[in-house]
Amino acid sequence: MNNRTHSRTQALQAFRQFQYPTPPLAIYPKDAIEAHQAFISRRRALRPTEEYRAVTPDEWQQFLGHFERRKLALGDCGRAYGSDCVHEHACVRCPVLIVSPTERPRLIEIRDNLGERIAEAEREGWLGEVEGLSTSLAAAEEKIAQLDARQERKDSPVFLGVPTFNQLIARTVEGTNP
Numbered sequence: 001m002n003n004r005t006h007s008r009t010q011a012l013q014a015f016r017q018f019q020y021p022t023p024p025l026a027i028y029p030k031d032a033i034e035a036h037q038a039f040i041s042r043r044r045a046l047r048p049t050e051e052y053r054a055v056t057p058d059e060w061q062q063f064l065g066h067f068e069r070r071k072l073a074l075g076d077c078g079r080a081y082g083s084d085c086v087h088e089h090a091c092v093r094c095p096v097l098i099v100s101p102t103e104r105p106r107l108i109e110i111r112d113n114l115g116e117r118i119a120e121a122e123r124e125g126w127l128g129e130v131e132g133l134s135t136s137l138a139a140a141e142e143k144i145a146q147l148d149a150r151q152e153r154k155d156s157p158v159f160l161g162v163p164t165f166n167q168l169i170a171r172t173v174e175g176t177n178p
Helices: 003-019 030-046 057-069 101-124 127-155 165-176
Strands: 075-077 097-099
Touching (some): 097 101
Antiparallel strands (some): 075 097
């Protein structure tokens, strides 16, 4: 076995150990795993070897920095790695803003302030401002509704299909009484 094959084998074993530090819960047939590995090998053979080079320290720092730049005042930005903010940081309007539940009071404050600014713009006849602020207000209200729905789902019980004791007793009583 040459060095390249040996290092690939070691890398594969290390990856599997990282991927499954405990035994996997799903057991797949050996032929399915081998077919998938053959597929990956064929795909890699078709791609240029330059794409499989080691990551430079600058590239790694840029990648890690992306996640730091995603942290916003109201939560996290869900935009894809390496993409710029197309909304010019009008985050309340942005559909990929993931609002932190702890920031709900701040979001309500923003919503209320937008209402006041809309009223001022209507008084002054700034129709362009009214339209833009109304869009931001609708987005803020939607984000608040999303937070409320998330909290409601979190607080609501989940029925797992397991009958309660009372349901079991009712079935037994119903079954014995013809």
